[in-house]
Amino acid sequence: MTILSELPGKEIVEVMASPAKDDPKVQQVRETVLQVYLSGGIHHVEQPVALDHANSSIDESPWMEKDGELIAAEQCLLAWGRRDPLSLFNLLHPAFINVSSRFRTAIFLSTFLMAQSITAQSLLQTPLLDALLISAQIDTSTTLFYVELAIFLTILSGAPLVLIDRNLDIYAILLRAIGLDDSEHLPASEEIKLSRPSSPTPDESSATLLSPLSPSTQSDSPDVSRLPSRRSTIDMRDLSDWQKLDKAFGLPLPPASVQPISLLSYLYSLLPCSTLEFMRDPASFFRAHGMKQSRDGKEWEVVYDKREFASRCVPLARLIVLHPDMLSTDASTEFSEANKKRIGKLQPSEIVASVTLIRAPAPPKPWSVVSAPTLMNPTPSEPLPEFTPSGEFIASLGEARSDPYVEPNRDYVGSVVPDSYLQMVKTGTELRIQRGDEGQMKRTGISKGVSELAFLRRSVLLLRNELSLEVYLKNMITAHNQQLHRDSVFRAGQESEMQSLHNKYKSLQNRISSLQRERDELKLTIATTQANQKAKNDRFNSNVTKARAKVDELEKVISPLRNELQQVCEERDRLRRDLADEKNRCFEINNKLIEAEPKIRTITGYEAQIEKLTALEKNSQAVYKQRELQNVVIESMKQEVLQRDDLIRVGEKEINRLRSDLVEQERAFSAEISRMKQSHRIDTTLSSPSSPSLPSKSESYPPSVALGLRVETLEIQLQAKDEKIESLNLALRETEVEFERLMTRLGSIESSIEDQKLGVIEIESEATTPVG
Structure with a gap:
């Protein structure tokens, strides 16, 4: 399982x-x-097959199906x-x-x-590609070589860039394919190994496919042009461990699809100049591009014969036509980046179609043995061992094929396999009757049949491979034909579209002519309009010049007004600040008066008593003094009105002084009252009220009279202070009135300035308005 x-x-x-x-x-x-x-x-068809006994059926072998x-x-x-x-x-x-x-x-x-x-x-x-390239150049199995050749044909159609990257190895494989072509046209029992006349070693003869007759036939050109090195990516040091797959017998003729002309057509289709350079002299071609020896370490003079290679290239060259790129390119430009990109963009169907186009028709090549005594030195191949039921070796396939009774030169036309290999087996068996006894004949016939069957299966395998390649090429050509059909349909659509575009072009051309006429009319209209516009612009410019002159004159008048307005604004701001300061001071005075209200009520009580005491002592002198004091106060208020700033400072100082005096008097008055209450010596005797004048300072008064006089004096002072406060308030009101007057004047000045600005704007608008 x-x-x-x-x-x-x-x-x-x-x-x-x-x-x-x-x-x-x-x-x-x-x-x-x-x-x-x-x-x-199916096992490798080139390996020997052993039968258990003579009567074993071939169909029962493990590799049949x-x-x-x-x-x-x-x-x-x-x-x-x-x-x-x-x-x-x-x-x-x-x-x-x-x-x-x-x-x-x-x-x-x-x-x-x-x-x-x-x-x-x-x-x-x-790395499988490198292994395929090594095997195709070193392995001696022809069956494997033709299978690999079919693989390379498929790779070249699907990935043509391998020809650019590994061109030297591909050309070396082509050299080997040309050497195998027509070099193994002996029957399948004979192994074709071409060697030099000097009898090389068996290992060398088994690995060498083609060799020259003598060293004198090979002449290297001394003036080989050195081109840029295009060495393969295969490392020669890795070939030391490579195990060769030895071949047991050769193929009479390669299948039609994997003949050298197939690979040559691919190379010539993609790189025509380099391919022709290779066909002229392979050794010089390889040396010029840096490949001194073959992959198995042999000189190129040992690998092929120059004259025979040239003779074989002539019929191959007749099978291809002149490539169109030969007229525009050379070998040095075929490996450029531009050509590499062009080859990389090709589709498999396009490559197969181009290969088909460069192939010239040729008559079918007969399947026959070509006699080439000057080239070939056939030697018998390595025997193919077979076993009898007793385990003994029998005659090799090469010896059986070399029997003179077998017809080795029978011709078959084309690449078709002979009609009946079974008939060949029967014929071989009958011919062996004349050579020995019945047992020997039986053993030889069985061995012959097994060998023929192995050869038949090998041929069928290659033909199947050929059929697969033919189907692949047919599909590629069919795809190319389909692409050509699509291109033809596309071109037909393009032609119809071009016709419609041509008609559209005619209509557009007529429309362009009409538009050109309209453009000429518009040009004439534009020229007339430009002339009128120029005249209007001239008039407009003159009006603008006059307006600018007026603006300059107004600017001269407005400048002093602006300066005056600025000064008035500064004065207004200063007055506003002064008024705010006065308001703050008045507010502080009112607060202080509110705080002194309890004391005032106390003083009011005392005043009631003082009024009774001073009612009789009022005289004209007191009134006169009071009037004089009022006149002084009025005069001082007038001065304060004239000098606002000094009035505020003097008022503050006076208020502070009055406050301090009031506090001192209140304290003295309170102390006096306390003292009087303690002594209890208040005299109720008052002087006569009819006395119009106060006694002099030298006179002595009773304490009660003195207290009354002092209270009266305090009342007078308080009244004077009240009057002074009223005068200060009056001065503040007058200041506010003056401020309002100044603000009114400022507003009138601003309104006059605005009127002047409006006048200037009207003049400018009249100047900028074009004259109709």
Whole structure:
């Protein structure tokens, strides 16, 4: 039981396509599916097949048909590759490096790329491409080489940039393909190994595909132009551990789709100048671009014969036509960045179509043996071992094929496989009757049949690969034809659109003519309007000049008024500040009077008593003094009105002094009353009230009389202070009246200034109004 039988195919594909690449379970499932595919189905057809006994049926061999697990594994790998081609290529790389699974990996890769050509771009990012290039240049298996050649044709159509990046390796593969072409036209039992006349070693002869006859036939051109180095990305140090896949027998003729002309057509279609330079002299071409030796470490003179290569290139050159880019480009510009971008933008269908267009029609090439004694030095191939039921070796396939009774030179037309290999097996069996006894004949016939069947299966495998490539090319050409049809439909739509645009252009042109006439009329109207406007502007400018002169005159009148207004404003602000200060002082006086109200009430009580005492002592002298005091106060008030600032300061000082005197008098009065109450010596005797004048200071009065006089004096002083306060209030009112008068005058000045401004604005508006 394997994982393919335990899980459904969809679940396996989902597990393989899991994004968790570092998960060991996912990696194990991928490796298991690949191992099932590589271990099952058809084994490498070039390996010997052993039968258990002589009567064993060939159809029962383990490599006859694909089993269910192989089909399931292949389907899982294909489905996973469509989702994640990069991971698939990375998984196939170690399998391809392994020589035992290299052939199966190449078969699967060919199938996958032909089914999914768009994934060829992902192959450029993996080391699998370098491994394919190494195998195609070093491995000696012709079957694997032609499978890899089909892979490269698919890669060149899907990812043509590989030709720019690894052009030297591609040209080396083309050199090997041209060397294999027509060089193995012997029967399948004979191995074609071309070598130098000096009998090289067996290892060298098995690895070398083509070699010159003598060193004298190879002449390097001394004046080879050195071009910029285009070395391959393959590291030569990595080839030491490469295991070659040796071939057991050759292919009579390569399939039609993978002949050298196919690869040559691709290279010539993309890089025509470099391809012609390669065909003229491959050794000089490789050396000029930095590739001194082949990938297996041999000189180019050992790899191919210059004269024979030229003779084989002539018929190939007749199969292609002149490339149109030959007239505009050269070999040095084909590897520029601009050309690289152009090639990278090509679609696979466009590449296949261009390859088809440069191919000239050619008659079919017969499937026959070409005699080339000057080139080929055929040697028998390495024997293909077979086992009898007793386990002994029998004659090799090469020895059986070299029998003179077999017709090795039978011709077959085209690239078609011979009609019946079974008939060949029967013929070989009948011919062996004449060579020995019946047992030997039977063993030889069985060995011959198995070998022929192996060769037949190998041919079928290559033909299937050829069919897949042909289907792929057909699909690409069909896609290109569809694109051409879409382009033709698009061009038809463009032509109809161009016709409508042409009609629209005519109508627009007529409209432009009418608009031009209207434009000329408008120009004439604009010129007349401009002349009238110029005259109006002249009149307007003269009016503006006059208005400006008037404005200047008004400005001269307004300037002193503005200065006066500024002075009045300053005076107004100063008066406002003074008035605020006076109001504050009055407010403080009122507060202090309110605070002294209890004392005043006490004094009022005393005044009632004083009135009784002073009623009889009023005389004219007191009245006269009082009048004089009033006149002095009035005179001082007049002076204070004239000098407002001095009045405020003097008033403050006087009020403070009066307050202090009032306090002192109140204190003295209170002390006097207290003293009088304590002595109880108040005399109730009063002087006669008819006396009009006060006694002199030298006269002595009783205490009561003296107290009455003093109280009267205090009342007079209080009355004088009240009058003074009233005078101060009167002065404040007069100051307010004066302030109002000044404000009225200020308002009149401002109104006159506003009237003057309005007059100036009216003059300016009249000056700016154009004359109709």
